[in-house]
Amino acid sequence: MVKYVLRRFLWMFLVLFVISIVTFTLMHAVPGGPFDREKPLPAANLKQLNEKYHLDDPILKQYADYVGSIVIPKVTSGKQVKSLDHDYLFNIKLPFGEGNPTFRWINFGPSFKSTSRTVNDIFRENLPISFQLGLAALAVAMAVGIPLGVFSALKHNTTYDYLGMGVAILGVSVPVIITAPLLQYFFSVELKWVPVSGWGTTAQAILPAVALGFAQSAILARLTRASLLQVLGEDYIRTARAKGMPERVVISVHALKNGMIPVITILGPLFAALVTGTFVVETIFGIPGMGRFFVTSVTGRDYPVIMGTILLYAMFLVLANLLVDVAYAWLDPRIRFN
Amino acid sequence: MRSRNFARFLTIAVLLMALTAVSMVHAQDKKILVTGINMTNGDPESLDPGLSQDTKQIQILDELYVGLTRLDEVSLEVKPGLAESWTVSDDGKVTTFKLRQDVPWVRYNAETDAVEELKDDAGKVRMVTANDLVYAWKRNFDPATASPYIYVLAPYVAGGAEFAGPDSELGVKAIDDFTVEVTSPVTAPFALNIYGMWFSRPLLQSVIDDAGTSWTEPENTATYGPFAFKEWKHEESATLIKNPFWPGTDAVPQPKLDEVVIKFLDDTTQLPEYEAGTMDAIEVPADQLDRVKADPTLSTEYSNGVQNCTYYYGFNSTKAPFTSAHMRLAFSYAIDRAAITDNILKAGQIPARWYTRPGNVGVPTVEDAPADFGVSFNVDKAKEEFAAGLKELNLASAADLPSITLAFGNTPLHTSIGQAIQQMWKDNLGVSVELAALDTTTYFSVQREDSNQIFRAGWCADYPDANNWLNETMHTGVAQNYGKFSNPDFDKLVEQAAVEPDTAERSKLYAQAEDILVAKDAGIAPIYWYVTKQLRKPNVEGTYSVIGAEYYEKWDIAP
Numbered sequence: 015m016v017k018y019v020l021r022r023f024l025w026m027f028l029v030l031f032v033i034s035i036v037t038f039t040l041m042h043a044v045p046g047g048p049f050d051r052e053k054p055l056p057a058a059n060l061k062q063l064n065e066k067y068h069l070d071d072p073i074l075k076q077y078a079d080y081v082g083s084i085v086i087p088k089v090t091s092g093k094q095v096k097s098l099d100h101d102y103l104f105n106i107k108l109p110f111g112e113g114n115p116t117f118r119w120i121n122f123g124p125s126f127k128s129t130s131r132t133v134n135d136i137f138r139e140n141l142p143i144s145f146q147l148g149l150a151a152l153a154v155a156m157a158v159g160i161p162l163g164v165f166s167a168l169k170h171n172t173t174y175d176y177l178g179m180g181v182a183i184l185g186v187s188v189p190v191i192i193t194a195p196l197l198q199y200f201f202s203v204e205l206k207w208v209p210v211s212g213w214g215t216t217a218q219a220i221l222p223a224v225a226l227g228f229a230q231s232a233i234l235a236r237l238t239r240a241s242l243l244q245v246l247g248e249d250y251i252r253t254a255r256a257k258g259m260p261e262r263v264v265i266s267v268h269a270l271k272n273g274m275i276p277v278i279t280i281l282g283p284l285f286a287a288l289v290t291g292t293f294v295v296e297t298i299f300g301i302p303g304m305g306r307f308f309v310t311s312v313t314g315r316d317y318p319v320i321m322g323t324i325l326l327y328a329m330f331l332v333l334a335n336l337l338v339d340v341a342y343a344w345l346d347p348r349i350r351f352n
Numbered sequence: 353m354r355s356r357n358f359a360r361f362l363t364i365a366v367l368l369m370a371l372t373a374v375s376m377v378h379a380q381d382k383k384i385l386v387t388g389i390n391m392t393n394g395d396p397e398s399l400d401p402g403l404s405q406d407t408k409q410i411q412i413l414d415e416l417y418v419g420l421t422r423l424d425e426v427s428l429e430v431k432p433g434l435a436e437s438w439t440v441s442d443d444g445k446v447t448t449f450k451l452r453q454d455v456p457w458v459r460y461n462a463e464t465d466a467v468e469e470l471k472d473d474a475g476k477v478r479m480v481t482a483n484d485l486v487y488a489w490k491r492n493f494d495p496a497t498a499s500p501y502i503y504v505l506a507p508y509v510a511g512g513a514e515f516a517g518p519d520s521e522l523g524v525k526a527i528d529d530f531t532v533e534v535t536s537p538v539t540a541p542f543a544l545n546i547y548g549m550w551f552s553r554p555l556l557q558s559v560i561d562d563a564g565t566s567w568t569e570p571e572n573t574a575t576y577g578p579f580a581f582k583e584w585k586h587e588e589s590a591t592l593i594k595n596p597f598w599p600g601t602d603a604v605p606q607p608k609l610d611e612v613v614i615k616f617l618d619d620t621t622q623l624p625e626y627e628a629g630t631m632d633a634i635e636v637p638a639d640q641l642d643r644v645k646a647d648p649t650l651s652t653e654y655s656n657g658v659q660n661c662t663y664y665y666g667f668n669s670t671k672a673p674f675t676s677a678h679m680r681l682a683f684s685y686a687i688d689r690a691a692i693t694d695n696i697l698k699a700g701q702i703p704a705r706w707y708t709r710p711g712n713v714g715v716p717t718v719e720d721a722p723a724d725f726g727v728s729f730n731v732d733k734a735k736e737e738f739a740a741g742l743k744e745l746n747l748a749s750a751a752d753l754p755s756i757t758l759a760f761g762n763t764p765l766h767t768s769i770g771q772a773i774q775q776m777w778k779d780n781l782g783v784s785v786e787l788a789a790l791d792t793t794t795y796f797s798v799q800r801e802d803s804n805q806i807f808r809a810g811w812c813a814d815y816p817d818a819n820n821w822l823n824e825t826m827h828t829g830v831a832q833n834y835g836k837f838s839n840p841d842f843d844k845l846v847e848q849a850a851v852e853p854d855t856a857e858r859s860k861l862y863a864q865a866e867d868i869l870v871a872k873d874a875g876i877a878p879i880y881w882y883v884t885k886q887l888r889k890p891n892v893e894g895t896y897s898v899i900g901a902e903y904y905e906k907w908d909i910a911p
Contacts, residue, residue, distance in 0.1 A: 046797035052810065053405070054800050054831040055500055062498040095564040129398035130565045131586070139586055195620070203627045210625045211617060213588070300617045302587030306394060315793050 015343075017337065027330045030059075033328045034321065036075050041320050048126035048315045067126055080321065096317070098124035101132040123318035127310075133322035135305060138184055141326070143213055144296070144303035147226070148289030150219055154227025155234055160277065162231070163238025164270065165305035169172065170243060178235065185232025194225040194320040211300030222299040226292060230284060234277060242273040282338035286330035292324070361426035383909045384611045387633040388622040389886060389902055391614055395587045399568040401550045402492035402499045407812075410550055411901045412614065415592055416575040419548025420449050420485070420532070422603045425897035425906075428711065428816045430544045431603035432574075434480065434554070435532075444539030444853060447547070451530040454599045455480045457556050457574040460582045467580040467595050470556070480576050482526035484554035489524050490515075492551050492561070501551050504814055504824075508536045508543040539851045540789065541858070542713065545815035578607050578905035590614045592904070608908040620847035623887075632892050632909070634887040637767065641699055643750050644887065653890060656700040658758050658898035659882035660709050661812035662821075665758070665773070666835035666876045668803045672745065672754050674835075679741030679874050683806070684727050685734035686780040686871070687773055694882060699885045704878035706866045707811075707821060711898060713855065714818030714862040725863070727870045727878070731780050756785045757801070760808035769879070770808070803834040812882075812900060818862040822846045826869055826876075837875030842868045 049055055049063050064070045068079065082329075090100070091113040102118035122133035166178040201221060202210040208217045245251065246269055254264045291305030304323065311319035342349045390411040398404050401413050422433030432438075435449035435503065443566045457470040457478045464572040470478045493506070506512035510523025523535035536543055546552065556574035563572035570581040578600075579592035592612040600606035615622070622634040627650075636644050636654065644650045667674040667683070674680050689703030705726030710714040716725065738750075747753060758774065760766035770787050777783050785806070790798060799807050811832065813820050823846040825832035828839075842865050849861035869875050888894070894907030 044794070046791075046793035046795075049500075050796040050800060052796065052835075054796065055832050056503050059498070059500055059503055062495045063500070066496070066498040095562075096566050097564045127397050128395060130402060130568050135586075176727050195624070198621075198624050203624050206628060210628050210630060211621050220628045297618050298620050298621055300588070300615070302585065306587070310394065313791065313793060 015340075019275045021339070022332075022336050022339070026329070029332055030328055032326055034325060035077075037321055037324045038080070041315070041317055043071060044315070046315055048317060049307050050315070063141070067124070077228065080318070083121040087117060089115055089117055098129075098132060098142075101134045103134055103137070122322045125316055125319050127314050127316045127319070133318050136304070136319065137322070137326070140291070140302055140304045140307070143301060144291035144305060145289045147213075147219065147222055147296075147301060147303060148285070148291070150223035151226035151230065151288050152281075153287060154223050155230035156281075157231075158228065159231030159234025160238050162235040163277075164242060164265075166235065166239040166243035167246065167273075168265070175239075179239065182232040182235040185228050186236070188229075189294075190225050190229050190292075191294050193228065194222070194295055197225055197236050198298065211298075213299075213301045213303075218299075222295050222301060225299075226288065226295045230288070233280065234282075237277050237280060241276045242269060245269045245273040248272075264272065271345055275342065278338055278345065282334035283331060286327065286334045290327045290330055341349060383535060383608065384612045384613060385609050385633065385904065385907060386613045386615065386631045386891070387902075387904075388615045388617050388619070388625075388631060389633055389635055389898065391616050392619045392622070392635060394615070394616055396590070399573075399581075399584070399590075401553050401564055402488070402497055402502070404550055405501045408616075412590055412592070413550045413553075413575075414901045415579040415612070415904060416573075416577045416581055417550065417553040418577045418604055419550070419553050420451075421548030422546050423545060423548060423815070423899060424603065425899050425901070425903045426895050427451055428713070428898065430548070432546055432601065433603060436601075438544075445536050445542075447534045447536070447544070448527070449532045449534070449547075451480070451482060451485075451532065452601075453479065453530050455576050456597050458577055458580050458595055458597050459574055460580045460593055462571070467593060467597065470574055477906055478556070479529075480554050481529045482532040483529070484556060485532055485552075486522075486524050486526050487557045488553060488555035490518065490522055491555065491557075492846050493520075494518060497572040499551060501814075504549065505546055507538065508540055508546055510535045510537050527895065539853065540819070541853050541855070542817040542819050545817060549815065578604055580613065587616060587632055589616060593635065604903075605905055607905040609904060612904045612907075620854060626887055626889075633873060633886060633888045633894075636699075636887055638697075638699070638885075641885065646679065650803060650887060651885050655884075655886050655888070655896065657886065657896040658709075658711055659812070659884045660711065660816060660898055660900060661810055661882040662704055662707055662878055662884065663769075663808075663810045663880050664704070664707065664807050664876045664878045666807050666837070667874070668805050668807070668835045669838070669875065670836050671745075671805045673741065673756070674805055676741045676744045678737045678744055680874035680877075681727070681871065682734050682781060683736035683777060684740055684874050685730045685737060686777055687877055687879065688729040688776055689879055690729065691776075692769055692772055696765075696772060697880065700883050702881040702883070704881050706870050707826070707876060707878050708818050708862070708866065709813065709821075709881050711820065712816045712818055714849065714858045715821075715866075716859070716863060726866065727874070734780050741893050750782050753783060756783065756806065757788050757804050758785050758806040758808075759788040759790060759795060759804035761795040762789040763792070799834040799856060801832070803836075807834060808825075809834060816899065818858070819846070819850050822862060822865050822869065823850055835875060837869070837873075839868055839873045839875070842873065842875075 049060055062248050068076065101121060103120040104118065106117040108115045108117055118256060124132050125136065162182065166175045169175045198210055198221060201207050208220050212218050251269055254268050291303045291308065293305040293309045296303045296305035307319055308323050311323060382469055390407045396408040396412060398409055399412055401417060404410060405415055418433045420433055420435040421430045424431050434455065436452050438447055438449045440447050457480060458467050459470055461468045473476045491497055492502045493512060494517060511521045515522055516686065524875055525533045527533055534547060559572055559574045560567045566572055570584055573581055574812050575581055578595055578598045580595040582593040583591040594607045594610050598606060619635050619637040622631060623637060623640055625631040626634045645652050667680045669675060693701040693703050705728050710717045758770055760770050774785050774787055788804065811821060811825055824830060826837060827846060828843050845861050845865040849858045852858045852861065870878055891910040892907065893910060895903060897903060
């Protein structure tokens with residue numbers, strides 16, 4: 015088990031490495047650069063900016079520098095003034111040596127658009143917000159979706175089933191760009207129960223979490239229903255019932271546990287997608303999360319932010335899938351890591 | 353004994369309650385304006401005056417720093433700002449500014465919840481001095497700073513264009529602590545505007561040296577304008593707080609508001625906030641205009657103002673068939689501008705007959721201009737010019753034209769307008785034009801390198817003078833001139849107007865230049881002039897700025 019997890023961990027670095035090459039190549043292949051804008055800059059200015067951000071270096075050197083600044087730790091001494099080129103996720107003051115030596119590691123570089131912020135600033139300030147919102151939305155999705163799916167499966171082919179699945183279909187097919195403003199107008203403008211937008215209080219988190227969670231709960235509900243129906247037809251369920259086990263135990267211990275495997279499979283990527291931020295919901299509810307950076311960095315050709323956000327998402331995805339695989343073993347005793 | 357204790361308890365309780373009441377009244381008394389004007393779509397990219405370039409940034413910088421001169425946001429007059437007076441030498445090239453001596457550098461202190469004056473090492477209040485201005489100019493011109501906008505100042509200060517680093521000479525000098533002398537290689541009547549713009553404002557070197565790139569954060573910064581910087585929640589909001597140390601002048605009075613909370617919300621979110629009563633002034637999203645105008649309450653709070661921008665189509669004059677001026681003019685005449693402003697835009701935008709938005713110095717107003725000045729929708733003339741164009745290109749009919757592409761950045765607005773005009777060209781000229789909707793950044797990079805035959809563009813004035821439009825964006829070889837429009841007569845006129853001191857004389861020259869640009873040589877087809885679309889609560893009092901930044905020191909909230 016430990017060996018398996020370790021191996022998967024090492025694989026992750028290879029995956030991230032490959033993704034970084036592909037992303038780097040793609041983003042430089044797209045026409046336009048970070049300084050192309052409505053009011054064009056004179057050539058001399060463009061040259062200054064390209065020099066400032068080292069965009070005039072050969073492309074291979076740019077890539078090597080980028081990876082180097084993330085992977086290779088540095089020890090710097092003297093006054094640690096934050097600059098766009100030097101902003102590290104880890105800053106550990108060393109207990110020995112002269113002149114304030116500090117161990118610094120992982121530098122994702124500056125944002126080309128925001129002249130005073132770095133990609134690490136974005137991770138530090140905006141990622142936690144998206145993470146909280148993502149977890150809240152995931153909780154809503156699971157709290158609504160899984161019971162709905164179980165209920166529909168148990169009341170298979172009854173009005174309750176159709177009703178439950180009707181709600182699920184609605185959730186899947188109405189995009190959040192519609193539900194979010196509707197929720198906003200109804201609960202914030204008309205009823206004034208919760209604030210329209212912003213982040214920081216529980217009240218502010220309710221609507222975005224519901225808007226985001228509801229759409230996902232629909233997927234979970236359908237998946238739970240289908241998987242549970244299948245499991246209920248299995249031999250071991252018949253065996254359990256035949257030996258006189260109470261129906262409640264049959265469902266909750268034997269059926270549900272195995273029925274969760276496909277649900278857990280989708281929860282992994284869903285978790286990664288939700289906690290790294292969602293553009294539409296964050297924009298509509300004015301939440302200062304990560305979501306918009308996934309979009310604006312690409313449209314604005316903000317290279318380090320593109321790289322940073324994609325690598326972050328990839329890392330979450332790989333880790334979430336690893337957790338899913340570990341969860342399989344727990345849910346289904348037949349699965350072993352050897 | 354007990355009764356005495358009780359009396360003591362009662363006294364303290366009453367005192368406490370009174371104190372709470374006072375502080376509550378005090379808190380309620382605070383005038384806090386929550387606004388989203390000029391602020392849609394995310395965090396300002398920078399609040400470093402040297403590195404700023406767009407509306408969001410300038411809106412905030414105009415409150416934190418005051419230029420040597422201050423542009424009146426309604427009348428567009430150049431008024432005294434940080435400089436209380438100035439003299440210009442006889443040859444018009446040397447301007448000497450007398451700075452106010454009562455403006456200290458300040459910073460908001462979160463612990464004391466107050467704006468505080470900054471002190472120097474000797475404990476004396478650090479005033480804004482001539483040297484701070486000289487430092488800022490040299491820093492912003494330094495290639496290491498890579499200021500994106502300082503090129504606007506460069507032609508009007510000696511050594512600006514050649515400035516290579518800290519050791520270079522620059523035509524700005526501190527005569528004494530409060531006197532600055534600026535030497536320009538050319539005479540330019542509008543340079544007074546430029547000397548007051550955001551990249552020309554004083555900066556405090558010590559904070560920039562100390563805090564590196566995070567010096568613009570409220571806890572590190574140093575400002576001196578009518579408002580100080582209280583809080584910057586990235587991607588969320590910026591809060592400005594009244595600076596009690598700003599002396600208050602005719603042009604830049606002491607603020608009546610205690611705080612201005614500027615929200616960086618999408619306009620689609622600003623409207624529900626406004627309707628819920630949590631924002632006082634907002635921009636109206638274009639797709640909600642019909643609803644706002646139909647709403648009994650909102651419609652009374654809605655207003656249009658001038659926005660100093662022009663929407664136009666450019667022609668690439670090096671690509672067939674637009675090598676022919678007749679052909680360019682034909683396409684321009686064939687655009688029914690009023691149909692676009694009435695049916696697509698619907699917010700009171702004005703069909704543009706020429707390039708420079710009326711209201712700028714040196715430009716005719718719609719009322720004053722002769723009826724036939726500029727260009728407007730005219731099918732007969734369009735057909736006439738089209739025939740002349742075909743002849744000039746030696747083509748027998750429209751069928752012999754090469755395929756023509758109109759390119760624009762892929763937004764709903766540009767697409768709607770593009771489709772409408774495509775139909776107009778089809779109806780009025782019988783020409784089928786292909787539309788190319790490109791990703792916005794791709795679009796700009798394509799236009800910069802080699803523009804399409806017809807392309808969408810726009811310009812918003814940096815300072816309200818025809819020079820900023822005609823000379824800086826349409827002269828042969830300048831960056832914004834994507835279509836490579838080049839006309840020697842036009843160039844001569846705008847160069848001459850740039851150094852002409854007399855405004856009436858300049859206006860005549862610019863009128864001739866406009867005539868060449870939109871009619872005679874038709875380098876571009878102007879389409880419409882922008883307007884602002886705002887909602888303000890009835891108790892909000894304030895001016896309506898036409899310069900793209902509101903001056904909140906002139907705003908108030910009625911009780």
